[in-house]
Amino acid sequence: MGQHKWAEQAPDETFFRIQAPDGTLLGQPPDLDDATLLRMYRTLVLTRAYETHTIRMQRRGELSVTAQSTYEEAVGLGAAAALRDGDWCFPSYRQFAAHLYWGVPMDRTLAILRGGAPETVAEHLPLDTPPGVTFTPYGVILGTNVLNAAGSAMADKLNGRDIVTLAFTGEGSTSEGDFHDALNFAAVFKAPLVVVVHNNQWAISTPAHRQHAAPTFAHKALAHGLPGERVDGNDVLAMYQKTREAVDRARAGEGPTLIEAVTYRVVDHNTSDSAEVYRDQALAEHWKQFDPRPRFEAYLADRGLYSDTLRQQYEAECLAEVQAAAARALPLPRSDAMTMFDSQLFGDPGWHLRLQQRELAAELNDANPYTAIDPETLE
Amino acid sequence: MGQHKWAEQAPDETFFRIQAPDGTLLGQPPDLDDATLLRMYRTLVLTRAYETHTIRMQRRGELSVTAQSTYEEAVGLGAAAALRDGDWCFPSYRQFAAHLYWGVPMDRTLAILRGGAPETVAEHLPLDTPPGVTFTPYGVILGTNVLNAAGSAMADKLNGRDIVTLAFTGEGSTSEGDFHDALNFAAVFKAPLVVVVHNNQWAISTPAHRQHAAPTFAHKALAHGLPGERVDGNDVLAMYQKTREAVDRARAGEGPTLIEAVTYRVVDHNTSDSAEVYRDQALAEHWKQFDPRPRFEAYLADRGLYSDTLRQQYEAECLAEVQAAAARALPLPRSDAMTMFDSQLFGDPGWHLRLQQRELAAELNDANPYTAIDPETLE
Amino acid sequence: MNAPGIDPVTDTTDLNLVQAVNTALRDELARDPAVRVMGYDIGPIGGVFRATEGLYDTFGGERVIDTPLSENGLIGAAVGMAMRGERPVVEIQFLGFLYNAFGQFVCLMSNVRERSGGQLSVPMTIRTPFGGGIKPLQFHSESTESYLIHTPGVRVVCPSTPAEAKGLLAASIRCDDPVVFLEHSRLYRAFREPVPTAPYALPLDKARVVREGREVTVLAWGAMVHVAQQAIDDMAVDAELIDLRVLAPLDVKTILDSVRRTGRCVIVHEARRTLGLGAELSALVTEHVFDCLKAPVRRVTAFDVQFPENQTEDYYLPDARRVRHGIESVLQYRF
């Protein structure tokens, strides 16, 4: 463990808020019906149950490396709730709440995290009803998904479809060229795109103040001529409100918006990381008090929707759901080695892949792949 | 020729100016001594003579494709004059005035434009006194030079040297990721970098309003937390003044600055282009009245430095200089084919290049390169 | 001449290669509303080589889309459009500029379909001029098809004549896979030939036997097909000349069948030698028809240096003489 750690800076708290951290209403809450509010709250509970369980599974060796969003769920939740059926989302790896709000099946996600081929997962855990919002696989190469999302939004614009595309990215990823390309293309073509910069102050070990020198990440919008908002990322209602405004503008043909969601990565970057190596964990402890969950519960209580019983009921239901999903994902057969040749080119994959498929098949049959096949038999 | 052309927009003229287009002083001129002013003026005259001559040479087939900066020379001239001996410049291909202000030898530039290898040029036209400011070869891949310039400035910062790096790029090139990387790295490390965005409203056929949706190119600075200035790029004094302030800040350790120099590409993109194909040339005609030269002459006249005789003298001298440079460049022997193997790796270039060198040598001797060489003789 | 797919009896028009490209773009824009031609300098100007000339006038700015100056932006946005059912045809002004978009090219364009288990696809085409001989600026003469061919999940196509270009570009655009379509800039205006006037698509899985022969197989693509042809004509050797047409995935069968018959193989390419496609072709031939070989496979290539300055590039690129030397070396070879 290094002697030197990053000097931290508490993030600037000048941002849009609807609720104070203690739950006090500071402004007009968005017009959300009870059912939606409860769906949002249940998603919050489910996300926590899901993440707690996946971390446990990962430690047991049942999953490969995975990330968490605990204490940061309001970003994905509030933003995703502002979408509607038919919209598209290009997420980052930290938006479990967005996935779960829209019913992306946990069993499939877990099966993928177990290193299964998507073809195997689709075969054994078929989708009966696809979620109302289409989620793309998250972009492993940071920043790329935001640019693809800009293209998705351009496609809708060109076809006059009133679909909105939402993209999530971390604040660290705003340093990649793809991020700027995305904002520039979306702004020039007035594409119906909403980009949420999930600013949790850290990119693995890099603090936001080493990532850039601008006062806020919302400032990035100014370079590209689109509106930039800065929102309390631990305030579900604020996230919903500002994203909803942006989504409405996008749907009305008024172009893209950038939203900086200010939060803090209380947890480790992912299951391979130990944040105490490079930062003083005091600020992380401090941020636990901004947990979005009690804040949102306070609003539900104001609306007469919240009770301890409800929470306990949700917790029990969600735990059961997660366990059931894990129970479906765990027994999936390992992907067949031959699946690596799937979903390459449409139609004939070419002579060399036909040969190599036969080579691997020979190996799986304990034959010598280099002597067992007569290449003259390949068309 | 297409029926449809780009609808043009006259650029927004809210920018820093010291002289009105008619020469009237609008503000305090920079503190420049007579000798420097005359050196600047002579550079302006020389640049025009040089460009007129190179276009002619290109049409005669004596040079490969080349660009012009006519009517836009104030950008490179004013900015480069703000540097001092020891500074570095990473230019674009449109900054002849910057090169000539610092005495980059025209004969060498012409010899390179004739397609000679730099090694041949250096051999036949050796540099006696290198220019006070070091110019790198311009970056063919747009945007890259700005980022390399940021690295150059970081090197000076890390070594505590009071050297400033100046980079030029076109407004179109600000759409490349390298440009944003450059601003971000320079701002984070407070590097002594000045970036001039030469906004001549066109990137070949792409008008600035299709390049981005921000109100100005100076706005790009806001994304990265550095000062952004917008300057009349046809006003030599204004370009000098704002660049000088930025250079002084950089030298004082206060970090980078972005300067948008607003001008207009009256001429074709380069000798391969015909602007009338894609734009209405009326605005180009209109911009001729903003020619930086008479404006600067008016200031020199105010200072009692200008006379028609001086202009004629400079014109005659400069033409002679250009002709002399061309006369030195034209008779250079064609580069030896073997020069293509020069300046690869330091030391031994490796077995394959040693073999290939011998192959080419064999070809040049009318031998069969594939049978003439015994590979066993290669170490 | 064996050119599968081109019907010789149809009506023809004399076109050069850039006109053939233009015609194919026009046909495909008219045929399928999902086709969008995209790039910078492709709208009113019609492309720096005039490949998109007139298309903006006919189809307007929503089908022929001038974009900001970012190759990465272009490829990444086109990938997103393609994921949503569009069929973008992106012009990258020169192959040397594609390096700026290499992340999106490798990790998204060529990968989205595999990554999504076939749920998403990227039916887009990159068209880009490449190759040497027109003596422009640095990075405007690249023949770095190897970077593309080593990337799985993408087809790489390279026509050598106007009629080939028209049919192969139509096929590339209609293909549901991502395709890179390499247009040799030296061939754009090199010659005209009769090109069938009606739209047609050529197969993307068949090499073209330009001339049959028994003594040696010569493999080439793009401009090198013509250089090889000239060398063969000069020598009056009974060579079989194969225009690969599609560089990935390769039509290996046609190649191996030929070398089985001739017992000799010469590969001609403009790319640098080390890991140019010739390396793969040589390895494939040796692996699969070793016992038929009467001489080692010969690679006639450019050298392993950066594309040189204008004054020396003629010594860098293979010419008919270098090809002749290559063919002679395999004909003369004795164990």
Next chain:
Amino acid sequence: MNAPGIDPVTDTTDLNLVQAVNTALRDELARDPAVRVMGYDIGPIGGVFRATEGLYDTFGGERVIDTPLSENGLIGAAVGMAMRGERPVVEIQFLGFLYNAFGQFVCLMSNVRERSGGQLSVPMTIRTPFGGGIKPLQFHSESTESYLIHTPGVRVVCPSTPAEAKGLLAASIRCDDPVVFLEHSRLYRAFREPVPTAPYALPLDKARVVREGREVTVLAWGAMVHVAQQAIDDMAVDAELIDLRVLAPLDVKTILDSVRRTGRCVIVHEARRTLGLGAELSALVTEHVFDCLKAPVRRVTAFDVQFPENQTEDYYLPDARRVRHGIESVLQYRF
């Protein structure tokens, strides 16, 4: 074991590969003030693999520089620093992220010296983990050294043991050319060996003969050296195993001399087959020692698909059994 440059009598310390890398970085930082270690997550955290652990504490933030999260920014800024006399050592967190910087890599880092006629140089090193076997996320297991090797103007180095890593990294950093230094992530903690304690540099132009043999030459690098070794041990074949060490420029002489003696050659690599370095090696061997070959050159490789999901990657990467099959195929070959 022939390891030119390592003096066997010096004092040694048992180190694994990542510790050896760390030691070399520490030595070079101490030795030359122009050396700057740069990257994201290389400072207080010490790298995601801990290769730079402790360096920030010792040398401070001006020698061990944490940067913003942009590979292109990193490479482009380092090129500029190197042009100005610095000797940057850049960590790219995984080879798969270098694609984002491919423009700067090809057109600047590998090209500035040539372009400037030798007036400017770029003495920088990119260190990056690569290769499969640790089962992480997509694009974290790439073996795409071909993209690098096909690029002129750059050296590509790949150590296979801790002692090799220390000496080759020191040599790479001291070298005035741009270098890419590939560290196999599966080897980082795979084993320890005695590593000379004092700083030393190994030659960048000599392959390493791991074991001598007469029946077949086996060429490998990185983790595949160990896989090949295991196959050879399993088979008790009299194989000559060569660790290439430097992938560009290749030590062709050592390779050809060996195959001239053995008459057989097997190449083992993790990269995809098509235009993997095996293609070049096969072509070179066939071109230059054809008449000594008793069997066609065999490539034992991964397949021409994207690096697959964790559950199937073991079938993708060559293992000792696949290598054994490859060796058997050349031993059994009959004309």
